[in-house]
Amino acid sequence: xxxxxxxxxxxxxxxxxxxxxxxxxxxxxxxxxxxxxxxxxxxxxxxxxxxxxxxxxxxxxxxxxxxxxxxxxxxxxxxxxxxxxxxxxxxxxxxxxxxxxxxxxxxxxxxxxxxxxxxxxxxxxxxxxxxxxxxxxxxxxxxxxxxxxxxxxxxxxxxxxxxxxxxxxxxxxxxxxxxxxxxxxxxxxxxxxxxxxxxxxxxxxxxxxxxxxxxxxxxxxxxxxxxxxxxxxxxxxxxxxxxxxxxxxxxxxxxxxxxxxxxxxxxxxxxxxxxxxxxxxxxxxxxxxxxxxxxxxxxxxxxxxxxxxxxxxxxxxxxxxxxxxxxxxxxxxxxxxxxxxxxxxxxxxxxxxxxxxxxxxxxxxxxxxxxxxxxxxxxxxxxxxxxxxxxxxxxxxxxxxxxxxxxxxxxxxxxxxxxxxxxxxxxxxxxxxxxxxxxxxxxxxxxxxxxxxxxxxxxxxxxxxxxxxxxxxxxxxxxx
Amino acid sequence: xxxxxxxxxxxxxxxxxxxxxxxxxxxxxxxxxxxxxxxxxxxxxxxxxxxxxxxxxxxxxxxxxxxxxxxxxxxxxxxxxxxxxxxxxxxxxxxxxxxxxxxxxxxxxxxxxxxxxxxxxxxxxxxxxxxxxxxxxxxxxxxxxxxxxxxxxxxxxxxxxxxxxxxxxxxxxxxxxxxxxxxxxxxxxxxxxxxxxxxxxxxxxxxxxxxxxxxxxxxxxxxxxxxxxxxxxxxxxxxxxxxxxxxxxxxxxxxxxxxxxxxxx
Ligand SMILES: Nc1ncnc2c1ncn2[C@@H]1O[C@H](COP(=O)(O)OP(=O)(O)OP(=O)(O)O)[C@@H](O)[C@H]1O
Ligand SMILES: [Mg+2]
Numbered sequence: 001x002x003x004x005x006x007x008x009x010x011x012x013x014x015x016x017x018x019x020x021x022x023x024x025x026x027x028x029x030x031x032x033x034x035x036x037x038x039x040x041x042x043x044x045x046x047x048x049x050x051x052x053x054x055x056x057x058x059x060x061x062x063x064x065x066x067x068x069x070x071x072x073x074x075x076x077x078x079x080x081x082x083x084x085x086x087x088x089x090x091x092x093x094x095x096x097x098x099x100x101x102x103x104x105x106x107x108x109x110x111x112x113x114x115x116x117x118x119x120x121x122x123x124x125x126x127x128x129x130x131x132x133x134x135x136x137x138x139x140x141x142x143x144x145x146x147x148x149x150x151x152x153x154x155x156x157x158x159x160x161x162x163x164x165x166x167x168x169x170x171x172x173x174x175x176x177x178x179x180x181x182x183x184x185x186x187x188x189x190x191x192x193x194x195x196x197x198x199x200x201x202x203x204x205x206x207x208x209x210x211x212x213x214x215x216x217x218x219x220x221x222x223x224x225x226x227x228x229x230x231x232x233x234x235x236x237x238x239x240x241x242x243x244x245x246x247x248x249x250x251x252x253x254x255x256x257x258x259x260x261x262x263x264x265x266x267x268x269x270x271x272x273x274x275x276x277x278x279x280x281x282x283x284x285x286x287x288x289x290x291x292x293x294x295x296x297x298x299x300x301x302x303x304x305x306x307x308x309x310x311x312x313x314x315x316x317x318x319x320x321x322x323x324x325x326x327x328x329x330x331x332x333x334x335x336x337x338x339x340x341x342x343x344x345x346x347x348x349x350x351x352x353x354x355x356x357x358x359x360x361x362x363x364x365x366x367x368x369x370x371x372x373x374x375x376x377x378x379x380x381x382x383x384x385x386x387x388x389x390x391x392x393x394x395x396x397x398x399x400x401x402x403x404x405x406x407x408x409x410x411x412x413x414x415x416x417x418x419x420x421x422x423x424x425x426x427x428x429x430x431x432x433x434x435x436x437x438x439x440x441x442x443x444x445x446x447x448x449x450x451x452x453x454x455x456x457x458x459x460x461x462x463x464x465x466x467x468x469x470x471x472x473x474x475x476x477x478x479x480x
Numbered sequence: 481x482x483x484x485x486x487x488x489x490x491x492x493x494x495x496x497x498x499x500x501x502x503x504x505x506x507x508x509x510x511x512x513x514x515x516x517x518x519x520x521x522x523x524x525x526x527x528x529x530x531x532x533x534x535x536x537x538x539x540x541x542x543x544x545x546x547x548x549x550x551x552x553x554x555x556x557x558x559x560x561x562x563x564x565x566x567x568x569x570x571x572x573x574x575x576x577x578x579x580x581x582x583x584x585x586x587x588x589x590x591x592x593x594x595x596x597x598x599x600x601x602x603x604x605x606x607x608x609x610x611x612x613x614x615x616x617x618x619x620x621x622x623x624x625x626x627x628x629x630x631x632x633x634x635x636x637x638x639x640x641x642x643x644x645x646x647x648x649x650x651x652x653x654x655x656x657x658x659x660x661x662x663x664x665x666x667x668x669x670x671x672x673x674x675x676x677x678x679x680x681x682x683x684x685x686x687x688x689x690x691x692x693x694x695x696x697x698x699x700x701x702x703x704x705x706x707x708x709x710x711x712x713x714x715x716x717x718x719x720x721x722x723x724x725x726x727x728x729x730x731x732x733x734x735x736x737x738x739x740x741x742x743x744x745x
Binding site: 282359360361362363364365366367368369370371372375379380383384 | 544546549551573574575576577578579581582584586588589590591592600601604605651654655658
């Protein structure tokens with residue numbers, strides 16, 4: 001039985017369990033639901049949960065453990081010199097073993113026929129059924145046959161074990177149903193565990209990302225001195241080793257571009273938010289707010305194109321060249337301006353929400369004292385909303401730091417430490433991409449430095465986010 | 481009604497400060513105030529009484545155009561301050577509100593220091609020339625609102641950190657700091673203990689020398705104690721308006737009588 005059908009069978013049993021559990025609960029209570037501890041539906045849920053969950057958990061564990069068990073038995077049959085060779089050979093065996101299955105179906109081979117297949121003519125036949133193997137050694141073939149038999153036997157055992165678990169738990173659940181049985185508590189607890197499991201996925205992913213970054217970074221620092229990385233002022237990776245991998249030019253580019261972006265985005269976004277929430281009529285707000293939010297929906301690569309084709313050349317022709325500051329159309333200024341435009345809706349819609357959260361009674365208080373609208377905004381609303389706005393700005397900053405596409409197309413890829421805003425520079429994110437997609441060997445410092453850069457970036461944005469959350473939370477407490 | 485003590489009714493002024501003629505207020509489709517006619521006199525305390533939801537706050541907000549900030553609120557009829565139409569397009573609501581101050585039903589201190597809360601009005605209207613004058617206004621206003629003793633050591637701490645009753649007195653101090661000509665007070669004593677209430681009532685009586693005061697209250701005793709004129713609102717209509725003593729002892733309208741004696745409301 002295939003796994004899909006097995007899962008389906010368990011689910012059907014669970015559905016039947018729901019109906020039967022409900023009926024049985026009503027029956028034990030003599031048809032009067034008020035005599036039950038929980039609602040009849042809860043007894044149904046209880047039976048369904050017991051029928052499905054243990055069986056499906058068992059299935060998941062089995063599916064994880066089965067390949068490990070089989071491969072540890074197969075491994076001694078293969079001769080290999082290094083762990084890398086062994087894993088390659090094992091991958092071959094796995095492919096051939098699956099290929100044999102396909103062959104057996106397409107050529108209608110009996111089990112004996114499969115067992116007596118020989119390795120000489122096998123490769124082309126396997127390729128015909130869609131298995132990518134170049135050659136089949138006798139050793140690999142015998143291992144693959146063993147692999148296949150074990151798979152089949154274990155599969156039968158698995159079906160039996162899962163089916164038996166589901167059936168046992170199902171019957172057990174039905175027997176437990178009695179009017180005073182607390183089925184609601186069971187189903188409530190199940191919901192709780194479901195929610196915990198869902199949130200664990202996010203937490204575990206974050207932890208996994210951090211762990212993999214940390215382990216590769218440690219690997220990097222073992223082959224490249226940390227002092228150099230943190231203190232050197234040059235970034236000059238070489239293909240043949242002997243590179244300078246100082247983080248400062250990249251960090252400077254990141255910070256410089258982000259600052260320009262924030263200088264553009266924060267005032268414009270904030271003033272937009274004030275207009276929308278305080279001055280605009282309901283009609284204007286109705287179309288202006290979505291129009292601005294469209295900006296937020298544009299993919300950053302499109303902003304990058306805008307920077308490359310329009311903003312960059314315009315800045316070069318009108319500012320950089322007349323002022324004698326450079327002749328490059330990729331510049332910090334280009335990337336910063338365009339990134340600033342990208343961040344405007346981000347700042348404005350966050351600030352708009354925050355300004356709207358300032359209670360109307362404060363506005364009334366100010367107007368009631370004879371304040372004008374701009375005095376009210378300046379003296380009451382913005383100070384009251386300030387912590388929240390700071391939080392919004394920090395969130396925008398962490399987006400600016402993580403932005404890649406606009407920088408590649410707008411600012412170029414030259415790592416430089418310079419104050420001239422019309423010079424091409426680059427950022428941490430761009431270099432992560434170019435180091436990882438280069439031709440160098442994976443274990444070289446030139447590639448692994450990407451992880452150290454990534455971790456640095458992660459720490460920077462983490463600090464900004466924590467700061468932002470802290471400030472936003474403090475702000476929330478004010479009106480409680 | 482015998483236990484009610486009345487304010488002395490030495491009404492020397494009969495000039496109308498604010499006059500309302502056939503005022504109608506709609507909130508969208510809700511006709512909240514119907515045909516209100518009233519003259520609010522100079523140097524007089526006028527009390528608005530009536531059951532909850534009858535439109536007292538609504539009428540109060542008409543008097544300094546605070547209803548302008550509510551979307552969907554429409555006002556018809558004629559309202560004048562010193563003979564000048566309040567809703568004339570040439571009238572600047574900002575100037576009007578500087579003249580007609582308001583204390584709101586719910587205390588709404590700004591999230592600023594106690595000092596800055598009180599100094600807010602004088603600052604935006606440029607009432608003082610230097611810090612010493614401002615300090616003086618702040619101290620005087622806080623004293624008159626009976627908050628000085630509690631607040632003098634913590635003028636720099638936020639006004640939102642005060643207790644509900646202290647916040648209410650802070651809002652009163654904030655409103656009188658701008659020296660308005662008319663002061664509208666929407667249930668100014670709703671969160672105050674009897675001592676603070678007595679102090680505020682004393683303040684109201686004292687303010688009468690310079691301002692007209694309009695006070696909304698749910699306490700009959702308070703209306704009787706502080707006001708010279710009383711208006712009784714019911715279901716969006718001004719049912720009866722007259723001298724406080726007459727309203728409480730000899731109401732003309734049966735609805736007024738039953739409200740005062742506690743039968744409706
Ligand atoms: N902002 C508003 N929007 C819509 N309707 C309102 C608004 N404010 C008040 N109303 C309506 O107007 C009517 C009068 O309300 P108002 O606040 O003037 O009553 P009130 O006499 O002050 O009552 P209370 O003594 O409870 O404060 C009520 O029916 C209320 O529902
Ligand atoms: Mg009210």
